[in-house]
Amino acid sequence: MRGTVVFIVFFLCVSCSTTNKIDIRIIREGKVIKNSIQIGDLLDSHYQVSNHFIDAISFAVLDSISFKDSNPDRIIVHSTPELLDFSKKIKTYSPEYYAVSTTYYMTKCMNYYESLFGKIIRFNSQIDYKTIKILFGDVPLITSPKNYIYEKRAPLSPSIIYHEIGHRAFWLIESDLGIKFKGLTYIHVGLLEYFTVSLNDSPVVGEAGLAENLVRHAEYQYQYPLPDSLFLGHTLMLIKNAYMSQIIDSTNNIVKYYNLIQNKYKQILFQKIDNHRAGLVITSTLWRIRKQIGAEKTDKLIASTILDLNKFMERRSQFYVADTGENVADYIDWYDLYYGLIEKDMELYKGAYNAIITSSFRQTGFPVHKVKL
Numbered sequence: 001m002r003g004t005v006v007f008i009v010f011f012l013c014v015s016c017s018t019t020n021k022i023d024i025r026i027i028r029e030g031k032v033i034k035n036s037i038q039i040g041d042l043l044d045s046h047y048q049v050s051n052h053f054i055d056a057i058s059f060a061v062l063d064s065i066s067f068k069d070s071n072p073d074r075i076i077v078h079s080t081p082e083l084l085d086f087s088k089k090i091k092t093y094s095p096e097y098y099a100v101s102t103t104y105y106m107t108k109c110m111n112y113y114e115s116l117f118g119k120i121i122r123f124n125s126q127i128d129y130k131t132i133k134i135l136f137g138d139v140p141l142i143t144s145p146k147n148y149i150y151e152k153r154a155p156l157s158p159s160i161i162y163h164e165i166g167h168r169a170f171w172l173i174e175s176d177l178g179i180k181f182k183g184l185t186y187i188h189v190g191l192l193e194y195f196t197v198s199l200n201d202s203p204v205v206g207e208a209g210l211a212e213n214l215v216r217h218a219e220y221q222y223q224y225p226l227p228d229s230l231f232l233g234h235t236l237m238l239i240k241n242a243y244m245s246q247i248i249d250s251t252n253n254i255v256k257y258y259n260l261i262q263n264k265y266k267q268i269l270f271q272k273i274d275n276h277r278a279g280l281v282i283t284s285t286l287w288r289i290r291k292q293i294g295a296e297k298t299d300k301l302i303a304s305t306i307l308d309l310n311k312f313m314e315r316r317s318q319f320y321v322a323d324t325g326e327n328v329a330d331y332i333d334w335y336d337l338y339y340g341l342i343e344k345d346m347e348l349y350k351g352a353y354n355a356i357i358t359s360s361f362r363q364t365g366f367p368v369h370k371v372k373l
Contacts, residue, residue: 020039021036022036022039022090022097022100023035024037024097024104024156025092025156026155026156026157026158027156027157027207028202028204028207029202029207030207032155037101037104039090041107042100042103042104042107043086043100047085047087048086049086049099049100051107052107052124053106053107053123053124053130054103054107054130054131054132055130055131056130056132057084057099057131057132057133058084058132058133059081059082059095059098059099060077060079060080060081060134060135060136061079061080061082061135062077062078062079062135062136062137062138062139062149062253063078063079063080064253065077065078065142065253065256065257066078067256067260071264072257072260072261072264075144075147075257077133077135077147079135079137082095084096084099093152093153095136098136098150098156099134101156102134102156103132105156105158105161105162106165109161109162109165109166110123110165112199113165113169113195116195116300116303117169117173117303117307120176121169121172121176122172122176123165123168123169123172125172125176126168126171126172128146129145129146129168132146133146133148134148135147135148135149135150136150136152137151137253138252139253140160140208140209140210141209141210141211141214141239141254141257142253142257143160143164145164145165145167145168148160148161148164150209154208155208157208157209158199158200159196159197159200159202159204159205160206160208160209162199162200163192163196163205163206166192166193166196169192169195170188170191170192173306174188177307178310179306179307179310179332180309180310180331180332181331181332182330182332183331184275185331185332186273186275186279186281186282187279187282187331187332187333187337188275188279188332189275189276189278189282190278190279190280190282190283190286191282191283191286191302191306192279193205193216193280194218194283194286194290194302195299195302197283197287198287198295198298198299201295203217203218203284203287204216204218205217205218211238211239211242212242213238213242214239214242216277216280217280218280218283218284218287221284221363222280222281222285222364223281223364224364225365226273226278230277230278230280231269231270231271231272231273231274232261232265232268232270232273232274233269234270234274235274235277236258236261236269239254239258240258243255282334282337285360285361285364285366286298286302288360288363289301289356289357289360292356293353293356301344301345301348301349301353302341305341305343305344308340308343308344309332309336309337309340310332312336312337312339312340312343313336315339316328316335316336318372319339319371319372319373320335320339320370320372321370321371321372323370334361334366335366335370335371338361338366338368339371339373341357342358342373345357354373
């Protein structure tokens with residue numbers, strides 16, 4: 001009889017811990033709102049974060065950062081680990097709170113991509129990302145698909161999580177499907193960020209993680225050709241202005257990051273595009289299309305176009321009229337995307353949205369007259 005009582009108590013404890021909803025404070029377009037999430041599917045019977053996509057989540061406090069081979073894109077995180085305890089009630093802004101909410105939005109995003117691309121994208125093939133680290137630290141700016149960094153008591157921005165999962169998705173699109181983005185171009189990031197804003201149902205990316213002047217807005221009007229304000233030199237000025245009080249101390253993490261970029265690219269700061277910001281030229285164009293024809297149709301149209309971008313690129317000589325002396329890219333560029341969207345609209349929707357697509361690209365400044373349809 002005593003064993004039965006113990007079993008019932010244990011069952012009730014597990015039930016309480018793994019099926020209750022918790023309220024997450026998320027930020028969207030400047031407003032902090034509550035979003036209730038179900039955590040039962042995120043924790044296993046041993047009170048550990050684990051599901052189809054994630055084997056384990058760990059937590060740590062960020063101590064410092066360094067860089068492998070002095071490469072600002074290869075950040076090494078030095079941290080002090082802390083144990084997570086999911087057997088008790090999860091408190092708002094606790095390490096457990098950030099761990100479980102990050103897992104929730106990561107899972108939602110991965111399910112979205114795998115469903116949208118018809119299971120062609122397989123996140124579980126990325127073995128290195130089956131374990132994820134959550135950290136409290138002073139540089140959310142350097143959050144990556146492997147390390148999610150939050151300032152203590154900061155509201156959560158799902159857009160940041162969706163953006164990081166987007167990187168993983170587009171790595172798979174390029175490596176496994178062979179789509180010829182040839183790296184982190186503005187087209188690559190612009191398409192990635194479209195899915196960020198569409199899934200988040202908001203044109204704003206990076207709130208609560210990026211400084212206010214670095215937050216990205218797909219609602220704004222961007223222009224092609226790319227202006228100087230989208231080059232890396234301008235981004236560094238924005239970082240310097242945002243972290244003016246820290247920039248005088250060379251031991252600060254953000255200063256280490258800033259100085260390394262400054263030194264690495266000092267000769268080409270206004271020749272090298274900041275593709276994360278320049279990608280908004282594409283994202284904003286696609287966001288305007290979404291506003292007119294809806295999320296479901298636009299998501300399907302863009303995903304279908306991406307899968308055939310190589311095919312459209314191979315036809316480029318048939319539809320793109322280059323200017324005399326123009327250097328035509330050897331990777332996917334705006335004209336391949338534009339032509340592909342028009343073709344896929346014909347295939348999926350009988351050309352119902354051709355005019356909207358053309359108008360949106362023209363509004364951004366793309367010379368659509370050079371594409372023969």
